Amino acid sequence: MPVAVTLSLYIAKQFTLAVLAMVAFLTGLVSLFDFIDLLRRAATRPDVPDSLAVEIAALHLPYFCIDLLPFGVLLGGIVCFWRLTRSSELIVARAAGISAWQFLAAPLACAMGLGLTATTLLSPLSSATYAKAEDLDNAYLRNAGGPLNLSGGQLWLRQADAGLTPGGIAILHARQVMLSHGALDVHGISVFRLDAHDRLLSRIEADEGHLGKRQWVFHGARSIKPDHLPEPIGNATLPTDLTVSRVQESFAAPDTLSVWSLPGFIALLERSGFSAIRHRLHFQELLALPLLAGTMALVSAGFSMRPVRRGGVARMIGSGVAAGFALFTVSKVAEQFGQSGALPPVMAAWAPAAAGLLLAITLLLHLEDG
Known part of the structure; x- marks a missing residue:
């Protein structure tokens, strides 16, 4: 038992560092393109300084971190498990009688913990900075009516x-x-x-x-x-x-509200007679983020723990990345159905993560039990 605990903590550490590094890399990459777009828009307005583009891009960082967390977990998990498999550490652990379910429990808990932290702690910061960025964008870079x-x-x-x-x-x-x-x-x-x-x-x-x-x-x-x-x-x-639809769309965007503020704002919209589908869907997506992060961790493990001596590792890793993007596509399609009212917000937010979880468990059962 002490060996399994020590190994789990070691794998959890390697997994968390890889995920955080991947989230930082993806956030930096997306922020670079966002900054370039803001610079392009600021260049068309001589009275707007370039420092405003820097400020808005910096305010977008927490939002990008939350949005890219599932991909960071997927890619970081693939890198972590592939390195552990290549160095034969996981192979030795499994030969010692430690099942994949034992040493995957810690990375799974870390992934869900990161998702829970993003939902409960990073979401308020992200909503505040994103709302500030939207105010600056509306005031200086857009031609829309006013706030x-x-x-x-x-x-x-x-x-x-x-x-x-x-x-x-x-x-x-x-x-x-x-x-x-x-x-x-x-x-x-x-x-x-x-x-x-x-x-x-x-x-x-x-x-x-x-x-x-x-x-x-x-x-x-x-x-x-x-x-x-x-x-x-x-x-x-x-x-x-203004039109009625534009007034409704102009109300606080779901991304500018934290998970703690959304229930009250949803109740306010419904009391006023407005549709709260977008806000309900965003609220459910934030609640489902820990499950989605855990699903991505299991998917990354299922596609990257193949022993190197069997060959086909590159194909397996590529399949894992493709499976992650397929899950992302399915979640976006479900989101569109949810916003249109064709699917309940709860189903639109939770169904893709649940389907991905079943896929990952099936793959790990095949990998572990053959």
Whole structure:
């Protein structure tokens, strides 16, 4: 028993180091391409410094780490188990009567532990940095309308407003927003209309309104100008390029919310009448990440523990990499079905990992018991 424990700890150490090194390598590689793309976009805007691209790329790093963790586990596991097999360490262990299931328990626990750490600890950091990166991207590099936020049932919107002055800005605040039969209704409305230098020109107050075709419509509105008394203006309109679907898509993206914040935001969306499928799916994917990481660890072991003397090692390792990418493809297809509503979010998130786990166990049974 002490021999098996010592061997398991040794393999777990080698496995964890290989996985962390592979995750760091993949994250660096993806970040390089992300940085190049950000530099290209920043080059089209003379007033945006290159340091902004560096900042946004750095803020993307935790997000990439979580996204690439399953691939890091797969490739790092393949490298680790192949090295241990090539040096005959695993062969000697199995000849000593230690089964593959015994010395794979520790790497499996490490992989699931890394997945659990990413879900519970790295996810809050990733969501915060990704949200900051999206804010910077929206403010300096994109041509989209302005930032839109739903918080506590209240809507905040910033958009262009050239109705009073060129380059003007309108900031809309609604204390309550509801989606009913495809129509977006807002209540408790305040609209602040600013000029290009952020000076307040006027303020519109209304008890209720709705999003019409390319315009906001406010009922029973009152106009308030600096140094003037409120003036009733009846129905008021504010031009906009927003649609109901675009408003919904503009709410906090699932990637900008941590696993701890998602349940509350999902409940808020459903109370407001909006679809929460994307957020439910992302929440389930975060919960399934430890299982997916463990599955990748078993897949890497199944495809890289073939003895070198039997030959065909390169083909087996290539098959392992191909199996990992096939599992990734299946998970992305299931994700698309989940977002469309064709599959429940729970099934779309957990089914690929469960299927990969069954494949890995089958392969290891064949490898161990012949």
